[in-house]
Amino acid sequence: MWALWRSPIGRRQPELLTCVVLVTVQSEIAWMVPRVEHVEPRLLGSTLSLRASGCLVVARPVGTGTLVVSTWAAFGIAVLTAPTAMPVHHLLASAFHLVTASVLGVVATRSATG
Numbered sequence: 001m002w003a004l005w006r007s008p009i010g011r012r013q014p015e016l017l018t019c020v021v022l023v024t025v026q027s028e029i030a031w032m033v034p035r036v037e038h039v040e041p042r043l044l045g046s047t048l049s050l051r052a053s054g055c056l057v058v059a060r061p062v063g064t065g066t067l068v069v070s071t072w073a074a075f076g077i078a079v080l081t082a083p084t085a086m087p088v089h090h091l092l093a094s095a096f097h098l099v100t101a102s103v104l105g106v107v108a109t110r111s112a113t114g
Helices: 002-006 008-012 014-035 040-056 061-081 088-113
Strands: none
Touching (some): 014 040, 014 061, 014 088, 040 061, 040 088
């Protein structure tokens, strides 16, 4: 919030700064999902960012697209590098939630920008 409010980059390019912050948060959440026993709370946080990006960060669809692609890439890397294999039902649930949130975010962006 401080960077958006007080820094020169926050005032000149708030969309870029917001996208960088959201990509960072999504990457951290993606790293956690295959490493915890209860994935649901992390998935809810991750999918909320994807859906909100489509509704709130609507100036350019490339921001939402970047967030969607980076979230999927981070999730894929996290699953492949996890010390133990993620249970199949958690993997399927995660994929379902990410697909749904990705589609909603992209559709909301497309609707808002015309």
